[in-house]
Amino acid sequence: MDPNPAFYPRPIGVSYSTPSPQARRASIDTSTTLVPDTDQDSAYFRALEDANIHLNRPQIQAVRHGKGPLLTLAGAGCGKTTVLAARAGYLMAMRDVPASSILLVTFTSKAAAEMKLRIAGLPGVRPAAARAVQARTFHSFALAMLRHHGVQDEVFGETQAQHTVMKMMLRQLGLSEAFQPESLLSALSAWKAEGRSADELPETVREESDAKRAMLAYEAWKQERGKMDFDDILLRASVLLRDPDVLQPLQRRFSYIMVDEFQDTNALQYEMVQRLAARHRNLMVVGDDDQTIYTFNGARQESILEFDKVYKDAKVITLDINYRSDARILGLGSNIVAKNVHRRSKRLAAAGHEGLPPQFATPSGPEEEAAHIVTHLLGQVEEGQLRYRDIAILHRTASGSRSIFEQLIMRDVPFIQYGAGAVFYDQTLIRPLMDHLRLSLNPRRMESIPSTLGPLYVSREAGMEWIMREEKQQAKKYPLIHLSRWDRLRDFQREQVKERIRLIRSLSTMKPAYAIQEMRRVFYDKYLESGDTGAWTHYKETMQESLEELETAAKRFDTVEAFVSFADELSERHRQMESLRREEDSDAVRLMTIHRAKGLEFPCVYWIGASEGILPHSSALHSELPEDRRAGAAPTAAVDNDAALEEERRLAYVAVTRAKELLYITSPASNHGKPAAVSRFLLEAYGVTPPEASKPETRRTSFGQPKGASGYGSRVSGGAPTSSVATRVSSRSGPGSAAARTTSSVAGSRTEPRISVPVWKCTDDACKAWMRRDTTGGRRKAAAGTDTPPVCPLCSSPMTEGTRSIPAR
Numbered sequence: 001m002d003p004n005p006a007f008y009p010r011p012i013g014v015s016y017s018t019p020s021p022q023a024r025r026a027s028i029d030t031s032t033t034l035v036p037d038t039d040q041d042s043a044y045f046r047a048l049e050d051a052n053i054h055l056n057r058p059q060i061q062a063v064r065h066g067k068g069p070l071l072t073l074a075g076a077g078c079g080k081t082t083v084l085a086a087r088a089g090y091l092m093a094m095r096d097v098p099a100s101s102i103l104l105v106t107f108t109s110k111a112a113a114e115m116k117l118r119i120a121g122l123p124g125v126r127p128a129a130a131r132a133v134q135a136r137t138f139h140s141f142a143l144a145m146l147r148h149h150g151v152q153d154e155v156f157g158e159t160q161a162q163h164t165v166m167k168m169m170l171r172q173l174g175l176s177e178a179f180q181p182e183s184l185l186s187a188l189s190a191w192k193a194e195g196r197s198a199d200e201l202p203e204t205v206r207e208e209s210d211a212k213r214a215m216l217a218y219e220a221w222k223q224e225r226g227k228m229d230f231d232d233i234l235l236r237a238s239v240l241l242r243d244p245d246v247l248q249p250l251q252r253r254f255s256y257i258m259v260d261e262f263q264d265t266n267a268l269q270y271e272m273v274q275r276l277a278a279r280h281r282n283l284m285v286v287g288d289d290d291q292t293i294y295t296f297n298g299a300r301q302e303s304i305l306e307f308d309k310v311y312k313d314a315k316v317i318t319l320d321i322n323y324r325s326d327a328r329i330l331g332l333g334s335n336i337v338a339k340n341v342h343r344r345s346k347r348l349a350a351a352g353h354e355g356l357p358p359q360f361a362t363p364s365g366p367e368e369e370a371a372h373i374v375t376h377l378l379g380q381v382e383e384g385q386l387r388y389r390d391i392a393i394l395h396r397t398a399s400g401s402r403s404i405f406e407q408l409i410m411r412d413v414p415f416i417q418y419g420a421g422a423v424f425y426d427q428t429l430i431r432p433l434m435d436h437l438r439l440s441l442n443p444r445r446m447e448s449i450p451s452t453l454g455p456l457y458v459s460r461e462a463g464m465e466w467i468m469r470e471e472k473q474q475a476k477k478y479p480l481i482h483l484s485r486w487d488r489l490r491d492f493q494r495e496q497v498k499e500r501i502r503l504i505r506s507l508s509t510m511k512p513a514y515a516i517q518e519m520r521r522v523f524y525d526k527y528l529e530s531g532d533t534g535a536w537t538h539y540k541e542t543m544q545e546s547l548e549e550l551e552t553a554a555k556r557f558d559t560v561e562a563f564v565s566f567a568d569e570l571s572e573r574h575r576q577m578e579s580l581r582r583e584e585d586s587d588a589v590r591l592m593t594i595h596r597a598k599g600l601e602f603p604c605v606y607w608i609g610a611s612e613g614i615l616p617h618s619s620a621l622h623s624e625l626p627e628d629r630r631a632g633a634a635p636t637a638a639v640d641n642d643a644a645l646e647e648e649r650r651l652a653y654v655a656v657t658r659a660k661e662l663l664y665i666t667s668p669a670s671n672h673g674k675p676a677a678v679s680r681f682l683l684e685a686y687g688v689t690p691p692e693a694s695k696p697e698t699r700r701t702s703f704g705q706p707k708g709a710s711g712y713g714s715r716v717s718g719g720a721p722t723s724s725v726a727t728r729v730s731s732r733s734g735p736g737s738a739a740a741r742t743t744s745s746v747a748g749s750r751t752e753p754r755i756s757v758p759v760w761k762c763t764d765d766a767c768k769a770w771m772r773r774d775t776t777g778g779r780r781k782a783a784a785g786t787d788t789p790p791v792c793p794l795c796s797s798p799m800t801e802g803t804r805s806i807p808a809r
């Protein structure tokens with residue numbers, strides 16, 4: 001199947017006759033009729049109506065809820081946050097609860113700020129009262145508490161600095177080659193989120209005790225310098241809360257506590273809330289078990305699923321009318337998440353219009369995806385349909401934004417990237433390779449030298465000091481050469497320096513992608529691997545992904561010079577755009593991971609990377625953990641693939657349900673040069689069973705990579721080495737286009753020798769899909785016990801036996 005960047009109303013692989021999912025439309029009684037003027041509190045609801053908030057029946061119940069525990073369960077966009085804020089306003093305006101007695105806890109500082117803003121806009125809430133409400137994140141609440149009790153330790157929150165310190169500890173303990181600092185920090189963080197201190201870490205096997213030594217050294221380093229990281233803040237605050245002298249005044253002060261995004265609280269956070277609310281028990285929690293997306297950080301879905309068991313007298317209010325998304329967008333989201341097994345069953349209704357169907361595209365890869373999306377959104381803005389700020393681009397992993405980031409910068413689109421670190425080429429892992437390339441063009445580019453020292457196993461600081469001192473005596477064309485005369489290095493290291501310079505010299509004339517492969521082959525992969533062992537290797541997957549991303553990026557350039565100057569220009573432009581980042585309100589596109597988009601909404605959402613291996617992330621399909629769940633609660637914990645896949649599905653649900661009116665989903669047909677199928681989550685949502693080939697064990701050969709006897713002949717994308725036959729879909733159902741499926745074409749040379757092979761053919765005349773049959777008694781046959789005809793992976797029609805002529809290669 002040829003990739004096609006144009007948008008259509010169904011994902012590729014779904015027959016045009018398949019109806020689009022659509023949520024049922026809600027018929028809603030609102031406060032207008034439900035709260036007559038004769039009600040004592042009608043003024044409050046009338047004022048809300050004036051502000052265009054017409055609460056429905058369960059929302060009114062939640063807002064009016066007085067004392068005692070309350071669980072508000074709801075799907076995405078059903079007004080959880082709205083109700084939380086409205087109840088805070090109600091308590092103040094109608095029940096004379098002082099603003100300072102209300103504590104609202106939420107997940108991100110952005111959400112906390114937004115909450116304050118919403119409360120300030122509520123009827124009867126004076127600006128001073130809105131300011132007095134404590135709307136905080138768990139961390140900011142805990143920090144304020146620590147400060148109040150005289151803890152002066154400096155917050156040590158910068159990730160890069162934490163890495164540097166952990167690296168230093170590993171070096172001092174002679175463990176640099178055994179562990180990645182990132183992995184240890186994440187594991188430590190997950191451990192502490194459970195309320196345990198580093199002293200309690202296991203040390204049964206050697207690897208564990210080594211890891212523990214490094215973690216304890218890291219903890220001691222902070223303590224000696226009076227610093228605390230985010231986990232320390234929570235941990236220390238929770239310890240402080242065990243002291244009745246600390247707890248009781250807080251319990252007296254905060255007589256009403258409400259927690260948003262409750263599904264993502266971890267054990268420590270939950271414990272804090274329970275203690276604070278223990279006296280008055282006026283605890284309201286709101287959440288959606290379908291949006292638990294932080295289990296890798298210790299979030300426990302059970303807390304929400306079992307709240308009414310812990311608080312037996314809890315009132316449970318369910319909100320199932322979505323006010324955010326048009327019915328077709330909501331229908332897609334609901335269909336996606338409905339496939340999860342571990343969830344409270346619910347089916348949302350849409351308050352809004354039917355709206356436009358979500359649009360899908362299958363660009364050939366991330367580059368085409370990015371180029372097409374930027375062209376598309378520029379069109380939307382130029383036509384006056386949208387402002388930049390109405391648009392969000394959501395991606396699964398940090399490295400998944402490289403292409404779109406570059407396109408946005410190079411085409412001068414204003415954008416804010418949340419949680420963004422450096423430009424891709426300046427990231428810790430990538431920078432050394434780029435600096436080698438830079439040095440190949442200009443060996444005296446001094447700022448590029450430090451990052452090349454690590455891969456020579458030379459200390460950055462001491463090495464640079466030596467080089468600079470020697471340079472003063474005698475400047476060299478290759479300043480790195482000074483290391484070959486440094487008596488602190490061993491003979492083989494000095495020899496390595498010379499070899500490295502020879503390699504650097506040769507890089508400038510290579511194709512950039514080849515130069516990267518060469519560096520990886522000669523030294524870089526070995527260098528990275530030396531820092532990884534056994535159970536702590538989850539980080540490896542991320543590294544692999546980023547390095548493949550770099551090769552993909554480099555393939556676009558013919559010369560190292562062009563590649564390097566592109567990366568340099570990007571860094572420069574990025575610096576210029578930094579100022580936008582600081583202005584929350586600026587008219588700029590929002591670019592962020594799906595995790596960061598939780599709780600937010602946008603008129604128009606582009607969800608990029610909706611392909612197998614990206615979302616669901618490849619690591620959820622086999623035994624390794626995705627980059628952001630590499631922490632793993634215990635170092636030796638096995639990964640539950642089903643649970644991982646369910647969390648990926650929840651992420652897809654979160655992505656879809658951020659959109660109000662427009663939703664565009666792109667599934668690049670290749671990822672890191674390998675074919676990638678449309679995300680199973682999309683196909684499933686349209687009732688198409690994802691092809692067996694996309695199951696974990698055959699991941700590498702899925703779709704159009706016929707290895708062995710049963711590969712799919714369709715969905716061939718650029719660079720698929722063994723696929724010479726493609727079923728091509730030249731046009732699909734879409735506005736103004738008939739769903740014309742053309743005949744299959746032979747992409748290889750017609751003079752090649754050909755063989756006839758048994759295949760399954762689609763019975764739908766309009767669909768020419770075929771796939772090779774397993775005549776050797778392979779898995780499908782074995783599993784089915786018979787050679788059962790499969791369902792067409794493209795259009796879901798039955799398939800029938802046939803033969804096909806293919807090149808003999």
Ligand code: ATP
Nearest residue numbers: 053054055056076077078079080081082323324599
């Ligand atoms: P999420 O699960 O993403 O956190 P949520 O359940 O917190 O979503 P809100 O953000 O509170 O949902 O509401 C979603 C949108 O619906 C907001 O734009 C909000 O203003 C609107 N909304 C909520 N309730 C109503 C209502 N009764 N009438 C009109 N609009 C409403």
Ligand code: MG
Nearest residue numbers: 080081082599
């Ligand atoms: Mg919310």
